[in-house]
Amino acid sequence: MAGFLTDSEFDQYKKLIYDASGITFSASNRSILESRLRERLKSANLDSPAEYYRLLTSSHDELKTLLDSVTTNLTRFFRNTAHIQTFEYYVIPELIKQKQASGNKTIKLWSAGCSTGEEPYTLAMVLKETLPADFTIQIVASDISLKSLMIGKEGFYGHNKMAGVPQNYLSKYFDEKPDGFQVKGFLKDNIRFDYHNLKHDSGLRGLDVVFCRNVLIYFDAPAQKSVIDRFWECMAPKSFLFIGHSESLFGMDTQFEFLKTDWACIYQKKT
Incomplete structure (x- = not known):
């Protein structure tokens, strides 16, 4: 699904996530954010990124769920x-x-x-x-x-x-x-x-x-x-x-x- 986010929507989401967590998204990892957003829209039974953005700005719990989904949890015992x-x-x-x-x-x-x-x-x-x-x-x-x-x-x-x-x-x-x-x-x-x-x-x-x-x-x-x-x-x-x-x-x-x-x-x- 190419063009899932418009550039202005990407900027909106990028700022929301940065302001909430300090996590930075750029053009190089935009696809990761779009993939996670697709999953969250499906879970929330919403049709558009704009609808989901409104949900995020009104629900602290959903914002925490999104932040959870965009982090990578790679680890192991005795790492490094x-x-x-x-x-x-x-x-x-x-x-x-x-x-x-x-x-x-x-x-x-x-x-x-x-x-x-x-x-x-x-x-x-x-x-x-x-x-x-x-x-x-x-x-x-x-x-x-x-x-x-x-x-x-x-x-x-x-x-x-x-x-x-x-x-x-x-x-x-x-x-x-x-x-x-x-x-x-x-x-x-x-x-x-x-x-x-x-x-x-x-x-x-x-x-x-x-x-x-x-x-x-x-x-x-x-x-x-x-x-x-x-x-x-x-x-x-x-x-x-x-x-x-x-x-x-x-x-x-x-x-x-x-x-x-x-x-x-x-x-x-x-x-």
Whole structure:
């Protein structure tokens, strides 16, 4: 169906989505937006993009559903080995030293854009394996996709999702079922799944680590800077920021410092 949106309608939708979420659509990914809109029109039993636009501007729930549909939820356990190694072999030892010196033995972490939950569960397992027994773990896992969050909260994954999970982790942190693996309750207890739009302040403070990987690519430069500035406000002194391997803060006016480890490059809040 060529010409599903007129150029003016595309501009309208592009602005609505950007203002609501910071997600940017351009000519190169216009087809993705049009495909998602066709699906939503069919679900809403509407005939035209103009009718659906009127629905979006009057229904916050429908707008959230559209934002859910235009995000891509690609993830897996132990994604980007270099990042996981940096977390395990550099960041966690640094945090242990800090926390033992201060007497505050709680590590607070945010998985922002957590998709279906593989990332926060990976981080929780690594923390469980490496932290001293008297440490406490608090992980907030957020996403703009309610559908993805429900999968993460349930913590059940088919056999095809378990590639990359070490065998000893599988037996320790999952119960095997006939059609997949269920995350054990004691691991789930460390993670709170929560809907959050990165365009807004999360209300979180004192975070030791923020993972926000392969999310900034959906934003233009001003929206990226706003997100990064909000991360700064959320994070504790001497905390660590992980972004996607294809993402960078280079050229951005930010107070985060570039940190090169033996495994990967990340960012640190040093003040």
